[in-house]
Amino acid sequence: MDIWMEENHTDGYRVNWKISELLWREQTPFQELMIVDMFDFGKALILDGAVQTTEQDEFIYHEMISHVALNAHPDPAQVLIIGGGDGGTLREVLKHPGVVRADMVEIDQRVVETCKRFLPGIASGFGDPRAQLYFEDGARFVKKTQGQYDVVIVDSSDPTGPAVELYGPEFYRDCFGILKDDGIMVAHAESPTFFTAYFKAVWRNMEVFPRRNVYLTTVPTYVSGFWAFAIGSKKHDPSKARDDKHAVDGLKCYTRDVHGASFVLPPFIQKIIDQV
């Protein structure tokens, strides 16, 4: 008998995934956590009914949320990741030889532990001596930390459940405050077409930065169409990848050319931004 899992994207649009095996299911203190083996997408992490990442294409999202900021900054030594419990963003950040320290703040320790067990290819960076994990609320962390960062990456779950505070302006102001004078912040900004209100909210929050841009990719696991990231910068042009010998080779989605192309917005996306 086939087992299908249903993901509701909007009131009128759902995706169904055929499941080979339900590997793990628990209610953590923060959310419902599931690991499933999908018929078409490999193993997947699901939080509160939303597919977060799949082995099949996690590299697209994780490369694009990490390497754009890390290549736009001339010397990204101190990096902070908010969320990112599956470890994929940490894995990508640690590929940069210039990264001295990567702090990661994940509210739900069970996500990290479960991903280390079932998704070791994604959760491969946690043992790195440059990585420091904090299991606490990301919004609270950025308010109290004494750290000063070159890059802050917000790799949160959707704006429901435990991540809701990470979509508010106060969190963005606090991130601005813990960035050095030429720091860069990046946050995923959802789908501009399916979740326009969230996309606009993230863009609006970025107004604390003197420079802000949207860049785009598309991820088969996520809702169809463009998937957006918002990037704010105190000094450097985020759309320009530096040209140096420390570039990370062998990536599957990110290149310097992809970096530049991802900032070219179709007019209908630009129009949404202009209306904010």
Added chain:
Amino acid sequence: MDIWMEENHTDGYRVNWKISELLWREQTPFQELMIVDMFDFGKALILDGAVQTTEQDEFIYHEMISHVALNAHPDPAQVLIIGGGDGGTLREVLKHPGVVRADMVEIDQRVVETCKRFLPGIASGFGDPRAQLYFEDGARFVKKTQGQYDVVIVDSSDPTGPAVELYGPEFYRDCFGILKDDGIMVAHAESPTFFTAYFKAVWRNMEVFPRRNVYLTTVPTYVSGFWAFAIGSKKHDPSKARDDKHAVDGLKCYTRDVHGASFVLPPFIQKIIDQV
């Protein structure tokens, strides 16, 4: 009571669309044709259970299949469209003031008639004096026509049902034969990740051209991730949009910058091409 329509993309991945109203349903001599009003996507054309186009985002697909070739060619006066029964590609082609004649060959007259009735915003070009419709098999048309074209656009349905011949190498050789010495052919090439075999087949067929490229967009209505087009050219570089005063303004997805960016392929897509 809610009515939902299910679209099967692969054996393990389906999309469900909530329907406000079923407006039309018939079995034509070629396929099952439906027009529905969707809860989230406006009115939609569905052929043999596959959503072909929706009012919500049809402009992305139709602009990107049309304006890239029409802007890469220095003087696209004679244009041939194979398929495209909803009229969206014809509408875009006719926006170019240099187009003298647009021949369109659609096998299923019922598609055109039904779209004129229910999707008039898409099917808006059929009355243009430059447009000439032929209701016949596209593969047969390109074999016998005496026409010589600047641009051939293959806007077919999926490679099942009546469009299957349009995915074979003979059809591509015939299209090459009816193109002038600096002609350009473009065909949609499905999803590189969901329908890799079809994507590879379209790319392989394009080898008849001295130049061939893939360019990408993403369309919310279609299966998630990148949506690909293959373009073959006898002379001009398809990735370069000409810079002239005849450019079409006011498009919602296509710009000259989007043109260039759409040819920048992530390595994992390039790798699929390299394996053909």
